[in-house]
Amino acid sequence: MNIEAKKNAKLDEVTVSTKPVFEGKVISLQIDTVQLPDGSTASREIIKHPGAVAVLAVHAGKIVMVDQFRQAMGRCELEIPAGKLEKGEDPLEAAKRELQEETGYVCKNIRLLHSFYTSPGFADEIIHLYVADELESGAAAPDEDEFLELYELTLPEAEAAIGSGRISDAKTIMAVYALKLKQVTGTYGL
Structure with a gap:
């Protein structure tokens, strides 16, 4: 089985909107609204980090x-x-x-x-x-x-x-x- 980073249309979420919540020295926090594979939407809390x-x-x-x-x-x-x-x-x-x-x-x-x-x-x-x-x-x-x-x-x-x-x-x-x-x-x- 070949496992590699890829998109999978059956599982992919599409970002509908992004709301910035916090911008700090090291991290930031945003809330993304995503469209799920079944067409419904959900919220995702995401921490952004420079690596x-x-x-x-x-x-x-x-x-x-x-x-x-x-x-x-x-x-x-x-x-x-x-x-x-x-x-x-x-x-x-x-x-x-x-x-x-x-x-x-x-x-x-x-x-x-x-x-x-x-x-x-x-x-x-x-x-x-x-x-x-x-x-x-x-x-x-x-x-x-x-x-x-x-x-x-x-x-x-x-x-x-x-x-x-x-x-x-x-x-x-x-x-x-x-x-x-x-x-x-x-x-x-x-």
């Missing part, structure tokens, strides 16, 4: 992570380095920038692992997940409102952090399991 990058950075066999307070969760979260795309920014360059800003590391080798939508039921945010190695240390330069602590975890430590809930965001979980797949099979599987 983001995340980096599975491996240094001396360990996963480079940052600890950061996340207001939406009300607690700190261990995560791989990540950040939003600036308007018109190339995701590869953004990944290198975020890695350096958050951790101080620069990489000699970086490649796209996969791009994925975070919550397609209500948001258009796409994250481009990169894998980086051959890291060289340097000076971190986080954003002025960003307070981070750097950690380097072995794969078993990262898996234990997932098990305890210390790591609970999808991009970091995906990155940890991609590295595990690489260690078991020799490939990231994508």
